Amino acid sequence: MxxxxxxxxxxxxxxxxxxxxxxxxxxxxxxxxxxxxxxxxxxxxxxxxxxxxxxSQKRRIDETCPPDAVLLRHTRHLGYRSRTQKSALRALLTMADAGNLMVCMPTGAGKSFLFQIAALVERSAEPGACVLVITPTVSLALDHERTLSEIPGLENARALVGASTPQDRDRRTETLNAFRRGEVLVLFISPELALGSARADLLDSAASPDEKLARLAGRLTSVSIDEAHIVESWGRTFRPDFQRLPSLIADLRADQPKLKTVLLSATLRRGRFSMVHMQELGIGSKSMPACLGVSSISPSRHLRIQRRATLNSTG
Incomplete structure (x- = not known):
């Protein structure tokens, strides 16, 4: 049984x-x-x-955005990457003195192209014109420096990073002096350095050459804040110097009334950023132009699918 x-x-x-x-x-x-x-x-x-x-295709150029005189004169590109990029550059080059611009474009859509062209155009119009770019990380600043080193006219762009040895401190001092002399067209710097040891040199670079004892030729004309959404997301507790940037902008504008401010981000929203109370940067002002939109392709992502056989030893 x-x-x-x-x-x-x-x-x-x-x-x-x-x-x-x-x-x-x-x-x-x-x-x-x-x-x-x-x-x-x-x-x-x-x-x-x-x-x-x-x-896996290469990033495409929007054929509806033909080059203009600015692009052909200062770069080797034959067209803009997107209509948003072209509109943002036009807004940047045509805004009034002491103006503010907020640009929201996808990652990899060419936001850094804006301060590159601005530096070249401003230097051609005003000898000694320089651009300051606030970056959140050292790696990003060094990456910008490597990129600009291959662009004609921007080879002397420098990234100012921390100094741990006397040689590094001497190199940093020489970079700041070169920026004040107008030899460094674009300077990348963290908010901690901008509000710390480099503050006096930046204020001196914003002053008129006639007001400088050494008659230095460099003159700060615009400030760009890269990854500007970090001001709100990091600035509260993690790195408070980000929320102290308005005081730096106000001091720079006291010496350079025509100073322009540009905010660059891929995730910046006007409503969220208004919580930071950055009136000195023009946030919330109706007169501040804003270029918002997504009109380009995100960076390539590769997906690989493989068929994999598994053996079940238990039957």
Whole structure:
């Protein structure tokens, strides 16, 4: 009796396993169809190949944004990356003295292109004109420096970073002196350094050359704050110097009344940023132009799907 019961249990177990196997290997199921199609191609990607082809393409230039005189005169580009970029650059180059501009563009859409062109245009109009860029991290500042070192006219752009040795401190002092002399067209700096040891040099660079004892030729004309949304997200507790930037802008404008301010971000929203109370930067002012929108492609993401067989040792 016990043997018969055991055989019955075994038969039921085997039938259950066969049913499960048929369900798993059922070629009409959506999963199996997708898997079979995904490996039907010669390269193993099958139905997913269009996704990879679309995602691996180089960033496209919007053909509806032909180059203008500014782009052709100061760069080697034959067109703008997007209509947002072109509109932002026009707003930057045509805004009044002491104006403020907020630009929100996707990551990789060419926000840094704005202060690059601004530096070249301002230097051609005013000898000794310099641009200050506030960056949140050292790696970002160094990356900007490497990028600008390959652009004609911006080869002397420098990133001011912390100094841990006497040699580093001497190098930092020489960079600030070169910025005051007008030899460094674009200077990248953290808010801590801008409000700390470099503050006096920045104020001196904003002053008129006629008011300087050494008759230094450098003159600060605009300040750009890269990743400006960090002012609100980090500035409260993590790095409070970000929320002290309005005081720096106010002091710089006392010496340079025509100073322009540009806020660059990929996630900046006017309503959220107004909580920081940065009236000195023009936030919340109806006269401040804003270029907002998404009109370019995000950086490429590569997705690879592979079929992987697994063995179940338990049967």
């Amino acid at each position: 016990a043997v018969g019961y055991a055989w019955t249990r075994l038969a039921l177990a085997c039938r259950t396993k066969r049913q499960r196997a048929r369900r798993v290997l059922d070629c009409t199921s959506p999963i199996m169809l997708l898997a079979s199609r995904s490996t039907s191609g010669h390269d193993g990607y099958g139905v997913f190949r269009p996704l990879l082809d679309l995602d």
